[in-house]
Amino acid sequence: MERTDMTHAEVEALLARSHELGADPRNTNYAGGNASAKADETDPVTGSPVPLMWVKGSGGDLGTLTEDGLAVLRIDRLRSLVDVYPGVDCEDEMVAAFDYCLHGKGGAAPSIDTAMHGLVDAAHIDHLHPDAGIALATAADGEKLTEECFGDQVAWVPWRRPGFQLGLDIAAIKERNPQAIGVILGGHGITAWGATSEECQANSLHIIRTAEEFLAERGAAEPFGPVVEGFQPLPEQRRRDRAAELAPVIRGLASTDRPQVGHFDDAPEVLEFLSRSEHPRLAALGTSCPDHFLRTKVRPLVLDLPPDAALDEVVARLNELHESYRADYRAYYERYATADSPAMRGADPAIVLVPGIGMFSFGKDKQTARVAAEFYRNAINVMRGAEAVSTYQPIDESEKFRIEYWALEEAKLQRMPEPKPLATRVALVTGAASGIGKATAKRLSAEGACVVLADLDADNAQELADELGGPDKAVAAQVDVTDEEQVAAAMRTAALAFGGVDLVVNNAGLSISKPLLETSVRDWDLQHDVMARGSFLISREAARVMIAQRMGGDVVYIASKNSVFAGPNNVAYGATKADQAHQVRLLAAELGEHGIRVNGVNPDGVVRGSGIFAGGWGAQRAKVYGVEEEKLGEFYAQRTLLKREVLPEHVANAVFALCGGDLTHTTGLHVPVDAGVAAAFLR
Template identity: 50%
Template structure:
C-alpha cells in the first residue's frame, strides 16, 4: 500500500508567480491549494497574507491583512473574495476583549478594521490569521491531518509524526480566543512552523508565499506517508462484511429509493438529491464498522455543518436486495432519526438558541449501493456528499491507527446553532420561484424546448434536457452548463417512442436529481400532405411521436410523481392545429388533437394526487424551430400559395394581434403553468398564437 500512495503535487510555477504582486501570489497560492479536495473541502479552510499598502487617508505605508472573506472557497476565489483589514486596528481589538464569553461581540468590531472600504465581510477565522506573527498563513482541512486530529491520542500522534516542527492545540471553537491561543503558541514555540488543531485542521505559516505553500504540502504529505505506512496490510473499517452490487444495479436501487426519500423529507421544502458510489464510499458502507463509526458523527466543524452531525444508515442487504422492504421501513427510520435529532437539540440548546431547523438527515448510507445526499439545491447536495467523503477518509485513517472520536454533541451544537451562523443563514437571498424543482423537457434541444428549459432554469429549477438530436443536445447542455452551472443541467438522448428509453430517462432523472416535479412534453414533428397522398408511415410517425410518445413520458412522470407524493406538473406543448383543422395536414392535426384529449384525461386521473396537467397551444413558431427548418416550411408555404420567404410575414398578418410568436413566448406560458402561480389550474389550454378565432376554446 505504501508504494502506491498518491502524494500532493507541487504545482507552483516560479515564472507565473514572478509576475504577481503579494495579493496576486496569495490568490495564486489559494487556488492551487483549493484545487485538491485532499487539501481542503469546498468552502473550507482559508489563507492570508500581510501586505504593505498605501493608506488612502494618510498616504503612509500600513500593514494590511488580506484574508479569505466569509463564505468563500479558496479553490475558486478571486481577488474580490478577500477581506482586507488594517493590521494595527485588528491588533487593537485585543484591548477590548473580555474573554471567551465575548466572542460573538468581537465579530461586530471586524468591519471597523476594514481597509479601503472593502465590502467583503471578514470571516470568524480572521483573528486566527491576524494574530499569527508571520506574513503568510494557510489554514487547511486535509483528510490526512484531520485523521490525526480526530484520533483519541491526537496530541501524541502529532508529536510522533512532526516532532517540534508542528505543534498541537486542544479543540476550541474558531473565533477570537483561538486567534489569541495561536499567537501565544507561536511566541512560546518559535521553532514551530505550524500547528494541528484537535478535531479541526492544520495551520502553517511562513514569511514567503511560496515557502508557505510548499510547507503546507510537505506537512500534509508527511502525514499521508505516515498513515500509509501504519495502515499497510490492515483492513479499513474492520473489513468488508458485504459486497457491492454491480454499477447498473446500484443506480437502479438509487432510482427507486431517492424519489421516495425526497417525498418524505421534502414536504416543507423541496430537496434535491445526489448519488455517489465511488470506491471510498462503497468501502465504508460495506464495512463491519459502518454503524458504530457513523453513529459517532463527524469531527471537523466544516463537515457536520454540511452533513449534520451524523448520517442515516438504511437497512439494505445487497446479498438479498429487497428494495421494497427498505421502502416499507423508511418512514419509521426517518421518524427515529428525527426523534434523535430533536433529542440532540433539546439536550444541547441554550436560552437564546435559534429554533430547531429541519430535523431530517442529509446523508443516507446504503450498504452495497453507496451514498445519497439531499439539500435545498443540487450543488449543496453534491458538496454535502463530498464533505462526507472527507469524513470517511478521516474515519478510515483515525480508526486504523488509533481510535476515531467525533466532536462531542454540545460542541457540535454550539457551532451548528451558533448565532453568527444563524445570522449568515438569515442573510441568504430569497429562493427563486422554482428552487428545489426538477424539470424534464422533451425536445429540449429545439427552439421551444430550449427556450422553456432556459426559462425554468432561470427560475431556479434543475433541468433534464431530453432530445433525439445528439449534436443539438450536446450543444444545449454545454451552453446551459456555462450559463447556469453544471450542477443544474443533465441531458439524455431520448426517442420518446422507445418505451425502454423513456423508462431509463426518468430513472436517470431520479438518480441525478432525486426525482421529478415538472414534465414538459414537447418533442414534435410536423408533416403536410393531402389525405390521398398521406403514406401510412407518415400517419404512424405522427401518432407514434405526438400521441404515443406523449403517453409514454406522461406515464413515467405519473409513476414518479405518485412515488414521491409531492404532487406534480405536466405541460403538453400541442398546437393550434389540435383545435382548428388545417387542410393537407390530417396526420399532424389528428395527432395533436389526441395530445390535447390525453392531457384532459390525465388531468382527471392526477387530481387526487395533486398532479396538474395543462396544455399550451402555439401557432407558427418559426424562429429556432427544427420542425420549420425542414419540408414543413415549404409545404405550408405551398399550402398558402406564397413564397417561403413570405411565410413569417404571412402568419403575422393572419393573427388577430398582428404579431409573430417566438419560442420565449411559449416558454413564458409553460413557466406559468409549471409554477405555483397557476396552482389552482388543471385541464386547461392556453393558446399562444397571437389570436386565432378558429382555435378559441369552447
C-alpha cells in the same frame, strides 16, 4: 487606492498559493479553509505606511478565489481588539468588530477565522482541512500521535470553536514554540505559516504529506473492520438501476420539511465503507470538522438492509428510519437549544447511506447536494485515518450544536438571496435541443430549475447543457420518445442526476402536412408514435417518479391550436394534437389525487427557430397557403387578432406561468399562445 508594486506582488502570490492549495482535494474541501498575507501599504490619508492583511473572506473558495473575495484589514486595529476582548461568551461581538478594522472599500466580509490570521505573528498563514490532518485531529490520542508524527515541528491545539479565542490560542502556542511550522487543531484541521508565501505553502504541504505518510505506514490494514457478507456492492448496472429506483423515494423523505435537490455518489470509498462491519458505529458518531457537519448535518441516515432486499421492504424500512431520524434530530435540538437559539431548520437528513448502492445527498440546489457528498467522502477518509492508528473521536455533540445553530451561521443564512421561483425543482423537457423545447429549457433553468434535456440529437442537447452551466444545472439525455426503455432510461438519468423529476414538458414532435388522400399509414403512425405515444410514455414514467416522491408535480403538454382548429391538409398532425389535448384532461383527472397538475399550451405555428419548420413542414404549409416559405411567420401573424408572430420564447413564458408557483390550483387547462386565432378559441 493605489497600491505599491510590493503589495500587488503579495496579493498575487496569495491568490496563486490559494489556487494551488485549493485545487487538490487532499489539501482542503470545497469552500473550506482560508489563506492570508500581510504587508505594509501607504495610507492615502496620512501618507504613512499602514500594516494590512489580505485574507479570504466569508463564503469563498480557495481554488477559485479572486481579489474581490479577500477581506482587507488593518492589523494594528485588529490586534487592538485583544485589549477589549471580553471572553469566549462574546465571540459574536468580535466578528462584528472586524468591520471596524476594514481598510478601504469593497472586498469580502471577514470570516470567523480572521482572528487566527491576524493575531498569529507570521506574514503568511494557511488554515486548511486536509483529510489526513483531520484524521490526526480526531483521533482519541491525537496529541500524542501529532508528536510522534512531527516531533516538535508541529504543535497541538486542543479543540476550540472557531473564533477570536482560537486565534489567541494559536498565537500563544506559536510564541512558545518558535521552531514550529504549524499546528494541528483538535477536531478541526491544520494551520501553517511562513515568512514568505512560498515558505507557507511548503509548510502546509509538508504537514499534509507527512500526515498522509504517517497514516499509511502506521495504519491498520482494515480500519473499518471485515466485510459484512451480503453488504458488498452490487454490480455497476444493477447498483445504478436500484439507485434510480430509490432516489425519488429518498428525495421525497429528505424533502419532508422543504423541497431538496438530490445527488447520487457511488464512489469506491463510499461503497467500501458501507460494506464493512464498523460503518454503523462510525456513521452514528457523525463528522467532526465544522465545515463537514454544517453540510452533512450531525449524522447521516443509514439503511440497515442488504442491497438485494426487496424494493417494498427497503421502502418500508426507509420510512421507518426516516421517522426515527426526525425524532432523534428534534431531540438533539431540544437537548441543546437555549432561549436565544435560532429555530430548528429542519429535521430531515442531508446524507442517506445505502449499503451496496451508495450515498444520496441533498441540498437547496445541485451544487449544495454534490458538495455535501464530497464532504461526507472527506469524513469517510478522516474516519479511516483515525481508526487506522487510533479510535475516531469527533468533537462533542454539544459543540456541533453550538456551531450548527450559532447566531453567526444563522446570520449568514439570512444573507442568502431569495431563491428563484423554480429552485429545487427538476424539469425534464423533450425535444429540448431546438425550437420551443430549447427556449423552454432555457427559461426553466433561468428560473432556478435543474433541467434534463431529452432529445434525439445528443450533441445539440449536450451543447445546450454546457451552455446552461454544466451538470450542476443541466444534463443531456439522448431519447427517442417512442421507445419505452429509452423513456424509462431518461427518468433514471433524472433520478441519478438530481434525485427525481418534478416538472415534465411534453414538447417532442414532428409535422407532416398532406391532404387526406396522400397521407400514408406510415405518415399517420409516425405522427402518432412521436407525439401521442411519446407523450403518453413520458407522462406515465414521470408519474411513477412523482408518485414515489410524494411531492406533487407538473406535466405540461405543448399541444397546438390545431388540436381544436381544423386546418387544411393536416389530418395526421391535427388528430395527434387533439389526442395530446385530451391526454391533458384525462391525466389531470387521474393524477390530481397525487398533487400532480396536468396542463397544456396551444401555440400557433412557431416558425422562427423551429426544427419542425426547418425540416420541411414550413415548405409544406407555405405551399398550402400559397405564400413564400420565408414569409410564413408573417402570414401566420397577419391572420391573428393581435397581428403578432409567435416565437419559441412566448411558449416558454406560458410553461413558466403554469409551473412558476402562482397557478397552484389550476389543472386540466389549455393556455392559447396564438396571438388570437378566433377559430381556435376554447369553447
